[in-house]
Amino acid sequence: MSLVLEGFLNTVALTLLSFCGALLVGLLVAVLRIVPVPLLRAIGAVYVEVWRNIPLLAWLVLFVFGLPEVGVTMPLFWTAFLAISLYEAAFVAEALRSGVNSVASGQGEAARALGLSLRQSLRHVVLPQASRRVVQPLANIAIALTMATALAGVVGVVDMTRAAQRINLELAQPLLVFTGVGLCYLVMAAGIGFGARALERRLA
Amino acid sequence: MFDAPGPRSRRRVFWVSAVSASVLAGLVALGLRQFALNGQLDPARWRPYLTWPVWRYLLDGLGSTVLAACATGVLAAAGGLVLALRPNRFTRAYAEVMRTVPVLLLVYVMLFVLPSFGVNLPLFWKLVVPLALSHAASYAVIFRAGVSSVDPGQREAGLSLGMPDGVVTRFVVLPQAVRHMTPLLVTQAVSLLKDTSLGYVVSYTELLFNGRVLANYNGLLIQTFIVVAFVYLVVNLGLSRLAHRLEAARARTAR
Numbered sequence: 001m002s003l004v005l006e007g008f009l010n011t012v013a014l015t016l017l018s019f020c021g022a023l024l025v026g027l028l029v030a031v032l033r034i035v036p037v038p039l040l041r042a043i044g045a046v047y048v049e050v051w052r053n054i055p056l057l058a059w060l061v062l063f064v065f066g067l068p069e070v071g072v073t074m075p076l077f078w079t080a081f082l083a084i085s086l087y088e089a090a091f092v093a094e095a096l097r098s099g100v101n102s103v104a105s106g107q108g109e110a111a112r113a114l115g116l117s118l119r120q121s122l123r124h125v126v127l128p129q130a131s132r133r134v135v136q137p138l139a140n141i142a143i144a145l146t147m148a149t150a151l152a153g154v155v156g157v158v159d160m161t162r163a164a165q166r167i168n169l170e171l172a173q174p175l176l177v178f179t180g181v182g183l184c185y186l187v188m189a190a191g192i193g194f195g196a197r198a199l200e201r202r203l204a
Numbered sequence: 205m206f207d208a209p210g211p212r213s214r215r216r217v218f219w220v221s222a223v224s225a226s227v228l229a230g231l232v233a234l235g236l237r238q239f240a241l242n243g244q245l246d247p248a249r250w251r252p253y254l255t256w257p258v259w260r261y262l263l264d265g266l267g268s269t270v271l272a273a274c275a276t277g278v279l280a281a282a283g284g285l286v287l288a289l290r291p292n293r294f295t296r297a298y299a300e301v302m303r304t305v306p307v308l309l310l311v312y313v314m315l316f317v318l319p320s321f322g323v324n325l326p327l328f329w330k331l332v333v334p335l336a337l338s339h340a341a342s343y344a345v346i347f348r349a350g351v352s353s354v355d356p357g358q359r360e361a362g363l364s365l366g367m368p369d370g371v372v373t374r375f376v377v378l379p380q381a382v383r384h385m386t387p388l389l390v391t392q393a394v395s396l397l398k399d400t401s402l403g404y405v406v407s408y409t410e411l412l413f414n415g416r417v418l419a420n421y422n423g424l425l426i427q428t429f430i431v432v433a434f435v436y437l438v439v440n441l442g443l444s445r446l447a448h449r450l451e452a453a454r455a456r457t458a459r
Contacts (some may be wrong), residue, residue: 058433150309168316
């Protein structure tokens with residue numbers, strides 16, 4: 001039974017940490033894609049396209065088996081964390097960017113016409129309006145990320161899905177085990193949805 | 205969102221570009237040095253990827269990937285259509301569950317649970333069925349959005365001409381909805397193609413699995429998986445570009 005707990009805790013930890021990592025990197029990439037410097041924009045665009053168009057499992061395999069080959073070794077859990085964070089960061093960046101772009105351009109123009117600097121107009125006009133609109137897309141990414149952590153099980157991290165498969169080998173009660181794990185994922189997603197709605201209400 | 209740059213901000217853009225270009229070059233150099241120190245840049249380790257047999261093996265895998273993606277796409281689209289056109293408590297619950305349960309879990313059910321109940325499908329279907337079950341929910345969302353994007357007046361006009369409900373749906377609403385949905389459908393195809401990489405788990409000989417076989421055979425781990433990732437990138441980038449062009453074309457005709 002300790003395997004269940006280990007798997008569950010690993011999934012929760014991996015989800016929370018990777019989401020924080022993805023938010024951080026995604027924010028950086030979104031800024032790169034918005035600033036008026038062509039080179040930085042190009043870097044941001046290339047990042048998003050490269051990470052988004054290659055399957056997460058390919059990234060995980062590349063990181064877990066490839067990094068030691070070039071002399072970078074770290075614990076398995078953190079390698080998975082790195083790959084998942086960087087992968088989901090591309091989606092976070094796109095969500096943030098489209099949130100900022102969804103603010104009507106007249107808002108930014110009005111702020112400029114009033115003589116606000118770029119920083120002021122971002123801080124007081126654009127970002128407050130954008131923040132409300134990105135909550136739901138970010139919650140969807142968080143739910144997708146919860147599901148994505150299951151792939152870490154394929155490369156050896158004992159997550160919930162992996163634990164379920166191993167327990168099933170011992171207990172041979174597939175219906176119970178897999179339904180239970182499925183329910184755990186449902187509960188986690190429900191929690192994320194609940195949190196997102198609460199956050200949305202506070203920002204509104 | 206920005207004013208046209210004046211001389212001062214143009215100077216600033218120049219310096220920011222210069223600094224970030226050197227930082228980027230530094231990072232790339234650091235990465236290459238790490239590769240070189242561990243002998244991964246040795247031409248002998250990359251040369252196999254200039255030979256036809258290796259590429260034929262990988263392209264074989266790509267073919268299987270595309271085949272699995274197409275089969276999944278057809279099944280999932282059919283399922284999604286049913287889910288979207290018959291909104292009731294069951295279909296909504298189904299979509300909600302599939303949105304939150306990892307495909308891998310469904311794959312494991314296929315691999316380890318169903319055989320003990322006497323259901324043992326061929327490898328291809330062990331990959332395609334879970335993917336289709338999960339993607340059907342995404343297709344349902346796309347279809348529902350597409351159908352609701354059609355002006356309700358269109359349906360009313362059809363009904364007032366005396367067409368039966370099913371005929372209106374099939375010949376008036378869906379054709380217009382499909383036009384709205386095509387970009388999203390192409391984007392969905394990218395995510396489908398990426399998900400077929402689960403063939404790695406099922407041992408279905410798709411691109412990523414073939415990469416694993418190849419890496420085990422020639423021991424060129426990092427090179428193989430970089431090439432595999434590159435193939436995924438090229439294919440999916442092509443599809444993404446297509447989605448972009450379709451979206452732009454749709455925006456033009458909508459005006």
